[in-house]
Amino acid sequence: MTTACEYKPGLEGIPAAQSSVSYIDGKKGILEYRGIPIEELAVKSTFLEVAYLLIWGKLPTKEELAAFETEIRYHRRIKYRIRDMMKCFPETGHPMDALQTSAAALGLFYSRRALDDQAYIRAAVVRLLAKIPTMVAAFHMMRRGNDPIQPNDNLDYSANFLYMLTERIPDPQEAEIFDRCLILHAEHTMNASTFSARVTASTLTDPYAVIASAVGTLAGPLHGGANEEVLEMLEEIGSVDNVRPYVEKCLKQNPKHKFMGFGHRVWKVKDPRAIMLQNWAEELFEKKGRDEYYDVAIKLEKVLVEEKGFGERGIYPNVDYYSGLVYRKLGIPNDLFTPIFGISRVAGWLAHWKEQLEVNRIYRPTQIYTGDHALSYIPMEERVVSLQRNGKN
Numbered sequence: 001m002t003t004a005c006e007y008k009p010g011l012e013g014i015p016a017a018q019s020s021v022s023y024i025d026g027k028k029g030i031l032e033y034r035g036i037p038i039e040e041l042a043v044k045s046t047f048l049e050v051a052y053l054l055i056w057g058k059l060p061t062k063e064e065l066a067a068f069e070t071e072i073r074y075h076r077r078i079k080y081r082i083r084d085m086m087k088c089f090p091e092t093g094h095p096m097d098a099l100q101t102s103a104a105a106l107g108l109f110y111s112r113r114a115l116d117d118q119a120y121i122r123a124a125v126v127r128l129l130a131k132i133p134t135m136v137a138a139f140h141m142m143r144r145g146n147d148p149i150q151p152n153d154n155l156d157y158s159a160n161f162l163y164m165l166t167e168r169i170p171d172p173q174e175a176e177i178f179d180r181c182l183i184l185h186a187e188h189t190m191n192a193s194t195f196s197a198r199v200t201a202s203t204l205t206d207p208y209a210v211i212a213s214a215v216g217t218l219a220g221p222l223h224g225g226a227n228e229e230v231l232e233m234l235e236e237i238g239s240v241d242n243v244r245p246y247v248e249k250c251l252k253q254n255p256k257h258k259f260m261g262f263g264h265r266v267w268k269v270k271d272p273r274a275i276m277l278q279n280w281a282e283e284l285f286e287k288k289g290r291d292e293y294y295d296v297a298i299k300l301e302k303v304l305v306e307e308k309g310f311g312e313r314g315i316y317p318n319v320d321y322y323s324g325l326v327y328r329k330l331g332i333p334n335d336l337f338t339p340i341f342g343i344s345r346v347a348g349w350l351a352h353w354k355e356q357l358e359v360n361r362i363y364r365p366t367q368i369y370t371g372d373h374a375l376s377y378i379p380m381e382e383r384v385v386s387l388q389r390n391g392k393n
C-alpha cells in the first residue's frame with residue numbers, strides 16, 4: 001500500500017534502524033561507542049578492544065581480548081590465490097577499488113551463509129578484521145613491483161599494518177597514534193557506508209558482500225574519499241599566502257563550491273575527531289617536524305569558518321580534514337588514506353551487520369513515482385527525439 005509521505009532528499013532525519021552501536025549529539029560535540037565517549041576510548045583503549053566493544057556490545061575481559069587478538073594474529077595471512085588475483089590488478093588502479101574487489105573475493109573462499117551460527121559469525125569477523133589490512137598493504141607493495149611483506153607475528157595490529165606498508169618497524173609513538181586514528185574512524189551511526197552495509201546485510205547475503213558494498217560506498221568523495229581530496233586541495237593551494245586567493249577564486253566560480261573536509265550531515269560544531277586528529281598531528285610534528293600543508297589547513301579553516309561565515313552556518317572541519325596530515329607524517333601515501341578509513345570502519349560495519357541480523361527485515365523503502373503512465377510503444381522507425389517522451393505528438 002502506498003501512502004502520501006514527505007520525500008526527504010538524502011533521507012535526512014529519517015531513522016533507518018534502531019541501533020545501540022553508537023550515538024552522536026552533533027550540536028554538543030558528543031560521539032559515543034556503546035555509550036562510552038570517544039575521547040576516553042581514544043586514549044585508554046586499543047583498536048581491537050574497540051572493535052570487540054562495537055561488535056559484541058561490551059568491553060572484553062583481559063582473557064576475552066587476548067583470545068580475540070590471538071585469533072586475529074593467526075588469520076592475518078591471505079591465501080596465495082588471493083595474492084595472485086591481486087597481482088593481476090592494474091597497478092594504476094585505486095587501492096579502494098582493489099580493496100573492494102579483494103573483500104568481495106574473500107566470499108569465494110569462506111562463504112557459507114550460516115548466519116544463525118555464532119561460530120561462523122565470529123570467524124567472519126576475525127577474518128575480515130585480520131585480512132583487510134594485509135590486503136591493503138599487499139596491493140600497495142605489488143603495485144610498486146614488490147612482493148607483499150608477510151605479517152609480523154611479533155607486532156600488534158597497527159604496528160603490523162605500518163610494517164607491512166613500509167617494511168620498517170614503526171616506533172611506539174607512530175604505532176600508538178595510528179591505532180588511535182583507527183579508533184576514531186571505527187563507527188559513526190547511520191552514515192552512508194553503514195547504511196549500505198545494513199541494506200546489503202538485510203538480504204541475508206554473506207558478510208564479505210556486506211563489507212564489499214560498504215567499501216564501495218565509503219570510497220566516494222562526499223564520504224570517506226574526502227580525506228584524499230583534502231590533501232589534493234591543500235597541495236593545490238600550495239602556500240599559506242595562497243589560501244585567500246584560492247577561496248575567492250573557488251567561490252567566484254561557484255558560490256556553493258564544496259571545500260573538501262568541511263561540512264557534515266550531523267556535526268554542526270567542529271567534529272571532535274577533527275580536534276583530536278589535529279592534536280595528534282601536532283604531537284607527531286614535535287618529533288618529526290611540521291608538515292608544510294598543516295599551516296595551509298589551519299589558515300583555510302580560519303578563513304572559511306571565521307571570515308566566510310561557515311561557522312555561523314554550522315560548517316566546520318570533519319574527520320577527513322586533518323587525518324591525512326597525520327598519515328603523511330607516518331609516511332603513508334595519499335591514496336591509502338581512504339583504505340585506512342576502511343580498515344577501521346570494518347569494525348562498525350560488522351557491528352551493524354550483526355545487529356541487523358538480530359532483528360532482520362529486508363530493507364525495501366518506497367519511492368515517489370514521477371514518470372508517465374500507460375504510454376504506447378513506438379515502433380523504431382517512427383521514433384524521433386521529441387516524440388519519445390509522450391508518444392502522442
Ligand SMILES: CC(=O)SCCNC(=O)CCNC(=O)[C@H](O)C(C)(C)COP(=O)(O)OP(=O)(O)OC[C@H]1O[C@@H](n2cnc3c(N)ncnc32)[C@H](O)[C@@H]1OP(=O)(O)O
Pocket residue numbers: 010221222223224226256257258259260261262263264265266315318319320
Ligand atoms: C567520513 C565522512 O563522510 S565526513 C564527510 C566527508 N565529505 C566531505 O568532506 C565533502 C564536503 N562536504 C560535503 O559535501 C557535505 O558537507 C556532506 C556530503 C558531508 C554533507 O552533505 P549534506 O548533509 O547533504 O549537506 P549539504 O551538501 O546539503 O550542505 C548544506 C549546506 O552547507 C553547504 N556546505 C556543506 N558542505 C560544504 C562544504 N564542504 N563547503 C562549502 N559549503 C558546504 C552547502 O552548500 C549547503 O548550503 P545551502 O544550504 O546554502 O544550500
Ligand SMILES: O=C([O-])CC(=O)C(=O)O
Pocket residue numbers: 187188189190191192223265266318319
Ligand atoms: O556520519 C557520516 O555521515 C560520515 C561518517 O561516516 C563519519 O563522519 O565518520
